[in-house]
Amino acid sequence: MNEEERKILSIRFVVVSLIFLALAGLEGLLMRFRILNILTEFFDEKHFYSMMTAHPFVGVYGWAYMAVMGAFYFLVPYILKKDIYSKKAAYASFWLMLIGTLTVWTTTFITHYAPLYTLYWPIPTAYEIIGWDIHSILFFGLGVTLILGGVLVFFANMFATIFLPLRHTDGASPSPWYVIRELLTTAFNLDKIKAKIKKTPEYSAKAFNYPVFVVAVFRGCVDTTLNAFVIGGVGLLLTIFAVSHMIPGAAIPITAVDPLIYKNVFWWGLDLIADGNVLIFTAGTWYLIVPLILNRKLYGESVVRTVILADLVVSLFVWNHHMLADTPQPILLQVQGQLFTWGELITMGLTMFAVLATMWFARPVKYTAPLKFVLASIVGYAVGGLAGIIQANYASNRFFHNTQWVIGIHGHIQLLVGLSLTLFAAIYALFPLLTGKALDEKLASLHLILWTVGGLVMGLSMGLAGTLGMLRRTLYPMGLGPYEPYMFYATVGALMLGVGFIVFLVNILKTVKISDLLKIVFSSKY
Amino acid sequence: MAPQLIIEYIYFSIIAIVIGFIIAFYILTQRGGDRREDPTEKQEEKKGMEKGEKRWLIFLLTILVIGNILMLSPILPSAKYALWLEDEPRLTITIEVKNYEFILPEKPIRVPAGVPVEFIVVSADLLYGFGVFRKDGLIVFQMQVVPQPYTNRIIWIFEEPGYYDIRSTEYSGPKHPYMYVPDAIYVVGG
Numbered sequence: 001m002n003e004e005e006r007k008i009l010s011i012r013f014v015v016v017s018l019i020f021l022a023l024a025g026l027e028g029l030l031m032r033f034r035i036l037n038i039l040t041e042f043f044d045e046k047h048f049y050s051m052m053t054a055h056p057f058v059g060v061y062g063w064a065y066m067a068v069m070g071a072f073y074f075l076v077p078y079i080l081k082k083d084i085y086s087k088k089a090a091y092a093s094f095w096l097m098l099i100g101t102l103t104v105w106t107t108t109f110i111t112h113y114a115p116l117y118t119l120y121w122p123i124p125t126a127y128e129i130i131g132w133d134i135h136s137i138l139f140f141g142l143g144v145t146l147i148l149g150g151v152l153v154f155f156a157n158m159f160a161t162i163f164l165p166l167r168h169t170d171g172a173s174p175s176p177w178y179v180i181r182e183l184l185t186t187a188f189n190l191d192k193i194k195a196k197i198k199k200t201p202e203y204s205a206k207a208f209n210y211p212v213f214v215v216a217v218f219r220g221c222v223d224t225t226l227n228a229f230v231i232g233g234v235g236l237l238l239t240i241f242a243v244s245h246m247i248p249g250a251a252i253p254i255t256a257v258d259p260l261i262y263k264n265v266f267w268w269g270l271d272l273i274a275d276g277n278v279l280i281f282t283a284g285t286w287y288l289i290v291p292l293i294l295n296r297k298l299y300g301e302s303v304v305r306t307v308i309l310a311d312l313v314v315s316l317f318v319w320n321h322h323m324l325a326d327t328p329q330p331i332l333l334q335v336q337g338q339l340f341t342w343g344e345l346i347t348m349g350l351t352m353f354a355v356l357a358t359m360w361f362a363r364p365v366k367y368t369a370p371l372k373f374v375l376a377s378i379v380g381y382a383v384g385g386l387a388g389i390i391q392a393n394y395a396s397n398r399f400f401h402n403t404q405w406v407i408g409i410h411g412h413i414q415l416l417v418g419l420s421l422t423l424f425a426a427i428y429a430l431f432p433l434l435t436g437k438a439l440d441e442k443l444a445s446l447h448l449i450l451w452t453v454g455g456l457v458m459g460l461s462m463g464l465a466g467t468l469g470m471l472r473r474t475l476y477p478m479g480l481g482p483y484e485p486y487m488f489y490a491t492v493g494a495l496m497l498g499v500g501f502i503v504f505l506v507n508i509l510k511t512v513k514i515s516d517l518l519k520i521v522f523s524s525k526y
Numbered sequence: 527m528a529p530q531l532i533i534e535y536i537y538f539s540i541i542a543i544v545i546g547f548i549i550a551f552y553i554l555t556q557r558g559g560d561r562r563e564d565p566t567e568k569q570e571e572k573k574g575m576e577k578g579e580k581r582w583l584i585f586l587l588t589i590l591v592i593g594n595i596l597m598l599s600p601i602l603p604s605a606k607y608a609l610w611l612e613d614e615p616r617l618t619i620t621i622e623v624k625n626y627e628f629i630l631p632e633k634p635i636r637v638p639a640g641v642p643v644e645f646i647v648v649s650a651d652l653l654y655g656f657g658v659f660r661k662d663g664l665i666v667f668q669m670q671v672v673p674q675p676y677t678n679r680i681i682w683i684f685e686e687p688g689y690y691d692i693r694s695t696e697y698s699g700p701k702h703p704y705m706y707v708p709d710a711i712y713v714v715g716g
Contacts, residue, residue, distance in 0.1 A: 045700040116697055120653045121697060129625065129651055130699040259653060260672050277691035300579050324653075324694075327669050328676040331608075338597070340592045349586045353579060356551065363558035375552060383542045390537060393597040398667045399530045402655060402695050403641065467534045469665040471657075473697040477704070482663050 001087040004076050005435045009090055013070025014427060016098060018505075020062025021420075023105070025498060027055045032491045033073050035475065036484070045475060049114035052473065054105045054520065055116040060273065061147050061339050067423045068281050068435050069093065071430060072217060075288065076161055078433075079211055085160035089153050094151030103143030111136035116473065119234055121262040122254040134245050141238030148232025152277050154220045162210070162218050166321040173507050175509070212301055212308075216284025219308045223276025223315055230269020234415070260328055268319040275315035278414060279344075282377070282422045283351045287417070290358050300350075300359035307350045314343040321392035325401040334394050341392040346387055352378055369444035373425035376452045380417025382464020383409050384457070387463065400466065404483075407472040408490070415456040416497065421448075435512055441506040447500050454496025461489040528664055529602050545623055568681040575636070603666060607681050615644035615681050623671055624650040626701045634712035637684060645680050655695030656680075658711060661688065668695045687715035 001009075019383070033039045034048050075085050075188075084090050113136035115124035127134055161332055210218075237257075244252040291298045296306060320337020323329045355378065359365055379498055387409035391400040400406060424447070432438045465486035466472075508517075575583070587660075600606035617637060622629040636641045647656045649671045656678065657668035669680045671694075690710055694705035 045703065048701045049697070064693060066655075095599050118697070120696075123652055126699070130701075150699055211616070224696075248535060260676055263672070291587055300576055303575050303579060323670075325668060325670045325674060327680055329680045335598070339594060342594060345579055345590055346583070346586050350579070350583065353582050357576075357578065363555050365555040367552070367556065375548060379545060379548050382548075386537065386540060387543075389593070390533060393593075395534060395602040395609070396530070398604035399528075399665045401670075403665065404605050443574055464534070467530050469659055469663045471693070473702070474693075477705040 001084050001090070002105060003078075006077060006084065007086070008520050009094070010074035010430070010506065011068045011434055011517070013066050013073065014430075015427055015517055015521050016033035016094075017063050017066035017070060020500065023097070024055055024059035024063055025501060027051050027058070029491075029494050029498060030411050031055065032487070033496045034091045034447050035479070035480075036487050036491060037475075039061040039478070045451045045477075046112040046114065048475060050108040050112040053114045053116050054108040057104045057144075057147070058101060060277075061151075063425065064415070065151065065276060066094075066097055068277065069173065071285070071423075071426045074434065076158060076214060076217060079214060079288070080160070080162065082490065083181060084157060089157040093150045096153060097145050099145050100148075101517060103139060104144060105143075107136055107139040107143060111139075113137065113140055113470030115140070115285065119238075119248040119266065121257050121259045121266075124238055125254055127245075127293065134242055134521055136453070137238050138246075141233065141240075141242060141491070143233045145232055145239060146235075148235060151224060151228040152232065155225045155492075158221050159218060162214060164410035172477035177493040204209070210316050212298060212304055213284050214289035215305055215444075216280050216287060218471065219312060220276040220280035222285065222312060223280065226441055227269050227272035227276060230265060230272075233269075234266060257478040259327065263323065264319070264329075267322040270320045270324060272315060274312065275344075278383075279348060280311065280421055282381070283348075284309070284514075285422050285426050285458075286351070286355045286374055289374055289425055290355055293371055293429070294358065294360055294365065295521070296362045298354060299361065300354050304497060307347050311344075311347040314340055314347060318344065318392075321397075331394075332363055338393050342389060344385070346391055348381060348427050352381065368428075369439065369448070370425040370429040371439055372429060372448055373421045374443065376448055377418050379452070380413055380419075380421060382453065384414030384459070388414070399469075402472055403466035404462040404470045404472050404486075405466030408459045408466055410463075411493055412454060412462065412513030413459035416459070417452055420455075421451065424448075424451075431508075431511075437511050439507050439511055443503055443510070445502045447507065450496050450500030450503060454500055455499075456493070457496065458493025461486045461493060465490075528604075529604075541623075585709045603683070607683060610643060611681060618644045618646060619655070620646045620648070622648055622650065623654050623656075623694075626698070626705055628656075628694075628705065628710070629708050630692075630707070630710060632688065633707075634709055636712050636714055638689050639684050639713050639715050641647065642681050642683050644679060647671045647678045648676075649678075650704050652698040653696060653707065654698050655693075657693050657695035658682070659691045659693055664672040665695075666690065670696055684711075684713040689713075 021139070030039065030052055031048065034043060045134065071088055073084060111133050111148075113132050123130070124140075125137065127137060131239055187193075187270045241252050244250045287304065290296075317340040318337060321335050323339075324334050324337065355374070359371075360374075360383075365371070390396060391410060392404055428439060428444060465483040468482055470480075470483040470486070476483070537677060598605060598609065600610040619631060619635055619637070621631070626675060645656070647669070648657050654671040655668060656671050658666045664714055666684075667682050668679065671676055689709040692707040692710040696702075696703055703716075
């Protein structure tokens, strides 16, 4: 795959991811109106909850994952000065993600299947009690399996690109054992331990020779790969369950799965998205963009490398903060979940410090669009991250669990103001490299202001309603009562986000012709 | 004042400082004369931490220790009743949940104020939530209701007499918003 092909692949991923962002945004806006008990004649509870099921899949896998994939398929080979390991795998990951996300979306849209992204057992399979069609479980399960299959193909390709010599340079394929050994050694810092035991002065692991951005990429890939196995496994489980119920006499009983053990495994896997994709890929993008634009070395780079790997340990033990309201869960596990979650304060705190210190020592800084977006994304992570630390405590979870606080201040501010602004920063930085044209700075600033203020207004309003007791995932058909003003302001924030996104699209379409973009997306070989 | 409202005030004060800091940072970093000397550029491949980094780490560790001590201490009623309460519950109330319905032993459930009361909630089919709310909508406490064979228990002491509502706090299907029982609990003044 030459550089031109990689550019086309990257643009294709980014264009599709933006379409999915628009779709997720439209769903979000419609749901905001429905929560206000407007549009009730257009969609009932079944439709609302099926939309709520599709929304995070489209937003997280369709937008965030596909944008990250597009950026990394270009940036990792660009930084390492080598080709992507497998061209076919790169295109396969694109199609698996696209078809999988569309399958999940159409299934929920047509059948109104609505287990939500949490998929708590036995809800996704209780079709006889809830009244879902068994075929909807099959198609939904297949869609989830395809998405996570795409994720696994992408990460395998990334690992191979980072670690393996190219097949065509020496003519031979490396052994699977070599891949596994390199992966484990670098990801779990085993080389450092080995060096200490053998008292050798230098680390052997390649992780310490790679640029810090690449270290973050493969570190995030470890989390997101484990996540893909778990969530993809759930997709497969649903598919098998549905098939078994279509064959007479072969039905797997709902009681075959323990709901509490399932919930533990599910959250262990699901929370790894938060760490791998949302935190570490973001950190990696900051580590790349900020020093590159400022022509400056990253402040405290050696410490940052250690922090990235230390965060892996933290991320493997935080899932219990999702289960603090489950009283059958052993209390020791819950306290452990709380303590490890506070560890994120240290790792993300040091990450932000390194980025801000790099900027501080580069004064006077000329803020271009990517740099402004990075700075605003730090606000998103600080505001959303702090809310996360507060709710992830055994005691405070009694009144914050499942409220609008969790999904508003923590979830949406982290995803919209933190992660999405980082992804936009990457798009603004990559755009000239991919198209040879730069986007308009004034429109970029307008996009930034509308998106940041809109995201904060929406998330904070939801959070204020959450403190007063308003639940997430709940409609209030009898009236919103004291929560209504907050939901109104949240809708205003959502509209600002929408206008900000339109400004971004105008900026792109002012710079490149839509026909050129469509040609790139639809006309290449794969 | 309810503990979540106190936490909210503290949180909003902190994030106001954070947003103010970033705005000041944005203005200040555009000013200044020559590029400042970067301590990391003086030493190639420095392995240790910079002084500023060390101070920041110590600050974060201090917050971590203080935060955990506070959150696990009996300051918050929810921690007090779950981790520090020595008295046995005076009253046990068992509630069954089935087919999107709370089956209460009586309505309203009468409980005395100021004494530990244990709620046992069992689900015969799906995963639900069990939340107790004040009449103004403020949440008092909640727990997840994991279906059988699990039993879900929580001990609480009601300080204020009056009526309380019960609502499912976890999604369990599109009928979930209707799992609401107004005036389900009546706390009798002690």
